[in-house]
Amino acid sequence: MHTAVVTGGNRGIGYAVCGALAHKGFRVVAVTRNPAAPVPPNVEVVSGDLASRRTVAALAEALSNTCGTIDVLVHNAGVWPTRLRHNEDGIEESFAVNHLAPFQLNMALAPKLRRVVQVSAGLYVKGRVDPDRTPWGKDFHRMRTYCDTKRANLLLTPLFAEHWQDAGVTIDAVHPGVIRTNLGDPGGVLGAVLRLVKRRWAPPEAGAAPVVRLSSATGTGRFFNVEKEEPIPSEPELARRLWEQARKLTGAG
Numbered sequence: 001m002h003t004a005v006v007t008g009g010n011r012g013i014g015y016a017v018c019g020a021l022a023h024k025g026f027r028v029v030a031v032t033r034n035p036a037a038p039v040p041p042n043v044e045v046v047s048g049d050l051a052s053r054r055t056v057a058a059l060a061e062a063l064s065n066t067c068g069t070i071d072v073l074v075h076n077a078g079v080w081p082t083r084l085r086h087n088e089d090g091i092e093e094s095f096a097v098n099h100l101a102p103f104q105l106n107m108a109l110a111p112k113l114r115r116v117v118q119v120s121a122g123l124y125v126k127g128r129v130d131p132d133r134t135p136w137g138k139d140f141h142r143m144r145t146y147c148d149t150k151r152a153n154l155l156l157t158p159l160f161a162e163h164w165q166d167a168g169v170t171i172d173a174v175h176p177g178v179i180r181t182n183l184g185d186p187g188g189v190l191g192a193v194l195r196l197v198k199r200r201w202a203p204p205e206a207g208a209a210p211v212v213r214l215s216s217a218t219g220t221g222r223f224f225n226v227e228k229e230e231p232i233p234s235e236p237e238l239a240r241r242l243w244e245q246a247r248k249l250t251g252a253g
């Protein structure tokens with residue numbers, strides 16, 4: 001039986017990905033912050049927090065103890081920060097969860113990995129990453145920071161593909177579409193308005209479909225806008241800098 005690990009498996013797109021992969025016959029391990037969080041039937045839970053270097057290291061260890069080979073690791077968990085918050089390392093919350101945590105898990109779990117699917121976001125096109133400012137939230141913006149962190153994360157996909165060439169681990173990234181979830185819900189009146197707007201958006205199952213398709217695909221270093229392959233921006237100098245920075249900030253790799 002093939003094993004899939006899905007971060008953020010307790011709600012939104014991740015919940016639907018877990019359900020679909022279990023239905024396809026995978027042994028599915030959902031990573032959730034709350035150990036009692038609901039997950040679909042036949043899905044196991046490993047609880048863990050992607051918030052900081054320390055908690056990601058603990059999660060990597062827990063996953064190592066629970067899983068043999070990880071046939072696919074789906075980095076689905078993500079945060080759209082509506083206000084500036086720092087983790088215990090002094091890193092802006094979404095830079096830690098969306099960018100550093102997948103990097104650290106990839107490095108820590110590499111010997112067990114066969115394939116990685118990174119849930120990205122089409123909004124990366126609006127992102128501008130400044131390695132001297134973005135990690136610490138010095139350029140925080142409630143609309144743009146999410147895009148910045150998704151761009152940083154996406155720029156490393158081709159570098160992981162290259163890094164893992166000899167090991168045979170593959171990695172692709174995918175924008176799941178515009179999907180009705182609680183992502184970026186600011187609460188209050190604005191949140192209520194946003195929820196009304198989102199009623200027209202596609203359900204989580206639609207966002208899960210391209211992620212599930214890529215989970216069993218071959219190929220590496222690519223980005224898919226839902227089903228359509230699109231080029232990843234070529235910013236080799238920035239990408240290399242972000243790679244080295246992620247190594248330093250996470251102590252991994």
Ligand SMILES: NC(=O)c1ccc[n+]([C@@H]2O[C@H](COP(=O)([O-])OP(=O)(O)OC[C@H]3O[C@@H](n4cnc5c(N)ncnc54)[C@H](OP(=O)(O)O)[C@@H]3O)[C@@H](O)[C@H]2O)c1
Pocket residue numbers: 007008009010011012013014031032033034048049050051075076077078079097119120121122175176177178179180181182183184
């Ligand atoms: N929805 C869209 O339209 C859309 C579009 C493009 C890309 N995406 C991407 O799709 C992915 C899933 O998003 P979604 O829309 O399904 O969002 P969501 O409903 O808000 O779910 C986010 C998930 O991430 C988990 N998470 C957040 N911070 C975490 C942390 N520190 N440690 C562990 N888990 C954490 C959440 O867990 P808790 O329940 O504990 O908070 C939750 O399970 C994200 O990567 C997002 O960027 C979504």
